[in-house]
Amino acid sequence: MKKAIIFIVTVLCSTTIFAQTKNFLDTPYLETQARVDTMVTPDKIYLNIIIQEKDTKGRVSVEEQENQMAERFKAMGIDLEEQLVIKDASSNFKKYFLRQKEVLKSKQYSLLVYSGKELGEVMMALEQLDIANTSIEKTEYSKIDELELELKTRAVKKAMQKAEALTKPLGQKVGMAIHIADNSQYYPRYNQAPMMEMKAVSANMDKAQPLDIDFEKIKVETNVNVKFALSN
Template sequence: MKKIIITVLTILFISNIGFSQTKNFIDQPYIETSAKVDTLVTPDRIFLTILITEKDTKGKISVEELENKMADKLKSLGINLDNQLSLSDLSSNFKKYFLKQQDVLKSKAYSLLVFDALTAGKVIMELENINISNVLLEKTEYSKIENLKLELKSKAIKKAKLNAISMTNPLNQKVGNAIFISDLGNISNQLQGRVAGIRIRGMSSLKETKFKPIDIEFEKIKVESEITVKFKLE
């Protein structure tokens, strides 16, 4: 029985402490401000999906031959195949083969990493020259985005304090230390398959005109940070 009474008293004591701390915090004169900052950055990690399929050549050129030609073209552009190219999918149309008794048309999908828009344009044009026209934008990234998010948080804090100062100056009050900070998070639009200026032409058009590398302009990544701060009034 004594243990039960002691336990109840302990819970009440802890509850009173929590209530007192909350009450003391609320009773302090303070000002609450929010601030949001954002910036645009150019992506420096561009992922392209390359689909090699025998269907594009009506089965006249094997996947293996197209694969070797692709490797040679990418190497000529200074691309490190070991670090920048990876196999993402391998499939064969066996169902179609068994149902219609046609030749199996194999396909392979690769993910290619490049670091600027000019190289991406060169890749697209060079691959079209060897009958590989299925090139899609997978996503874009900014390699230093985590450091950028931290910088934006600092700027948001400073902006929130400036807001508080501008609001209290007419009242002849001073802004003191921050007594509460809420990070509302970062938002970034890491690109998923969107790009301005890319038009991938079919193989037939390449026979008519000699193209230069495409001038590609990728949509910039927008990163923003929002902070809410309560400052003590003195």
């Protein structure tokens, strides 16, 4: 008896699945694909800063350089708690004659700025403080999630327009969407070591203006595949 019940349930499940598949295949449909992309200017720029003790007779300590940098950043309106973090602190050993060693400390920071102009001002300030070991880590766009949703909406609308253009000459109408697939590829949410262009400034530091820096824009794209039911 139990075997008969199992057999009946199996037959019913198989019939249901077959019926759903058959109904889907019997529905006339048109499949279209649409891709939408855009370029955005990054509004979050991360600058890597390394402060090291100078290997000279009258060297300046890391702590002194750190305090000078912090005071300069505050004067520029930079929020140290929100924009500056310490990434690494280490001590490097350098060998001298007759086995003498001296500890040379260093600290690494990450500074967040919000525009190329602000970055230019920071780089000029660091240069004036004789802190030259800096590099761009990455750039980001803060509203990337909202932008992705907007692009997906535009892509589906574009797929609909393509479907209508294809069916109009045939005298058919585009019905409801019976299947939608988001085929967007995953991509980095930031530009690692982005390209940048710095415009020249005056050689006279007293009259120099902040660097005008243009960053490589971030490309954001989405790709959708939509199946539309057709009717006469």
